[in-house]
Amino acid sequence: MAKLLIWIVIILGVMLVARMVTHRNARERSAPPPRPERDAGSGTAHSMVRCEHCQIYLPRAEAFMSQGKTWCSAEHARLGLKK
Numbered sequence: 001m002a003k004l005l006i007w008i009v010i011i012l013g014v015m016l017v018a019r020m021v022t023h024r025n026a027r028e029r030s031a032p033p034p035r036p037e038r039d040a041g042s043g044t045a046h047s048m049v050r051c052e053h054c055q056i057y058l059p060r061a062e063a064f065m066s067q068g069k070t071w072c073s074a075e076h077a078r079l080g081l082k083k
């Protein structure tokens with residue numbers, strides 16, 4: 001009886017794998033080509049800001065805002081303006 005159960009499990013496993021493979025092939029054929037990711041919303045995501053401490057430019061989306069100024073990191077915001 002145990003042997004029969006093992007065979008049933010094996011057959012079900014093979015069927016599952018076969019289904020997954022055919023499903024993936026069908027999806028790959030019908031899938032549209034991947035679109036390049038675009039930033040949602042306005043063009044402000046690409047505007048560059050400058051770190052007030054080390055003067056490097058970085059995207060506004062990655063900038064750290066503090067005291068009305070932009071910084072490249074929390075560390076530089078803490079250090080403040082370079083003396």
Ligand SMILES: [Zn+2]
Nearest residue numbers: 051054072076
């Ligand atoms: Zn900096």
